[in-house]
Amino acid sequence: MNYPFNENKELDLIAIGRACIDLNANEYNQPMEETMTFTKYVGGSPANVAIGSAKLGLNVGFIGKLADDQHGRFIEKYMRGVGVDTSNMVTDKEGHKTGLAFTEILSPDECSILMYRDDVADLYLEPSEVSEDYIQQAKILLVSGTALAKSPSREAVLKSVSLAKKHGVKIVFELDYRPYTWTSPDETAVYYMLVAEQSDIVIGTRDEFDVMENVKDGDNNETIKNLFTHSADLVVIKHGVEGSYAYAKTGETFRAHAYKTNVLKTFGAGDSYASAFLYALVSGKDIETALKYGSASASIVVSKHSSSDAMPVAAEIEQLIGQGEYVKIEG
Ligand SMILES: Nc1ncnc2c1ncn2[C@@H]1O[C@H](COP(=O)(O)OP(=O)(O)OP(=O)(O)O)[C@@H](O)[C@H]1O
Numbered sequence: 001m002n003y004p005f006n007e008n009k010e011l012d013l014i015a016i017g018r019a020c021i022d023l024n025a026n027e028y029n030q031p032m033e034e035t036m037t038f039t040k041y042v043g044g045s046p047a048n049v050a051i052g053s054a055k056l057g058l059n060v061g062f063i064g065k066l067a068d069d070q071h072g073r074f075i076e077k078y079m080r081g082v083g084v085d086t087s088n089m090v091t092d093k094e095g096h097k098t099g100l101a102f103t104e105i106l107s108p109d110e111c112s113i114l115m116y117r118d119d120v121a122d123l124y125l126e127p128s129e130v131s132e133d134y135i136q137q138a139k140i141l142l143v144s145g146t147a148l149a150k151s152p153s154r155e156a157v158l159k160s161v162s163l164a165k166k167h168g169v170k171i172v173f174e175l176d177y178r179p180y181t182w183t184s185p186d187e188t189a190v191y192y193m194l195v196a197e198q199s200d201i202v203i204g205t206r207d208e209f210d211v212m213e214n215v216k217d218g219d220n221n222e223t224i225k226n227l228f229t230h231s232a233d234l235v236v237i238k239h240g241v242e243g244s245y246a247y248a249k250t251g252e253t254f255r256a257h258a259y260k261t262n263v264l265k266t267f268g269a270g271d272s273y274a275s276a277f278l279y280a281l282v283s284g285k286d287i288e289t290a291l292k293y294g295s296a297s298a299s300i301v302v303s304k305h306s307s308s309d310a311m312p313v314a315a316e317i318e319q320l321i322g323q324g325e326y327v328k329i330e331g
């Protein structure tokens with residue numbers, strides 16, 4: 001089953017939200033207290049997805065706000081270098097800083113992220129900085145949940161969503177829940193639901209859907225039952241190494257397994273998954289194949305040091321799919 005896009009649009013995907021810096025620990029398997037050196041990469045979930053999709057060959061743009069400093073310039077140059085159109089990335093003029101994410105790799109499955117996100121430039125994106133002319137050129141608007149955490153970024157995103165609806169741009173909502181950006185579960189759920197109800201495709205982990213629904217141990221069937229009464233016609237729910245499901249409004253369910261790999265760290269999985277899944281959908285592959293692309297891309301990125309720079313090209317993904325070695329889950 002294929003997913004329909006408006007083929008008359010020039011850009012495949014525009015992502016909106018944060019473009020930041022990741023500082024990934026060079027020393028593995030030790031706590032951050034002991035870590036002495038870090039490698040700098042571009043980070044921030046929507047920036048990672050944009051970079052991943054651009055590396056796969058999609059025509060990608062980005063809407064966001066960068067700090068007027070060395071980090072902001074590094075991010076813009078890197079993204080432009082991999083082919084992302086940065087013409088709608090604006091520069092903050094009020095002294096706000098770039099968000100930083102320090103990562104800790106305690107073991108391949110025990111990773112954490114220490115975020116510095118007070119007063120970050122990305123959350124100061126103004127609605128007036130979102131261009132209708134730009135949004136209407138895209139097949140997909142990719143919205144990251146974190147951009148809803150504070151005003152004025154929240155209103156900028158809500159404006160982009162209504163413009164996307166007006167111009168037949170498919171809205172893909174990546175829940176991308178980062179607890180430290182939000183102050184209350186009720187507030188989070190309100191804004192997540194507001195955007196999810198208007199989105200065509202919603203992607204998240206089971207835990208993130210629980211945050212959106214403000215429930216504990218939610219159920220995939222309940223989630224899709226509710227979302228399918230609104231705009232959504234495709235819902236992707238990820239269950240970490242146990243794989244992922246895509247539920248189509250037409251009633252079909254597809255499952256993908258995680259591909260076996262030499263895991264270095266867990267973060268970056270979700271962003272690489274989204275970029276390759278969307279690449280495959282836009283390229284006309286069916287939903288089941290697109291899930292495989294997402295899974296394979298994630299398994300490549302968790303075996304590498306960064307989230308953005310490690311994004312694979314299509315041949316690497318296709319090779320892994322061809323090998324067909326899945327992670328076996330007990331029970
Ligand atoms: N250990 C692993 N080995 C191989 N593939 C994995 C592993 N962990 C996750 N994946 C793949 O990555 C996909 C997304 O992972 P997950 O559900 O953890 O997303 P996420 O929490 O959004 O990721 P992130 O940690 O980047 O926020 C999974 O559906 C699976 O295909």
Ligand SMILES: O=C(O)C[C@@H](O)[C@H](O)C(=O)CO
Pocket residue numbers: 020022042043044045046048101113267268269270271306307308
């Ligand atoms: O999303 C962030 O702000 C941090 C990311 O760049 C980081 O690499 C990660 O968590 C990816 O899942």
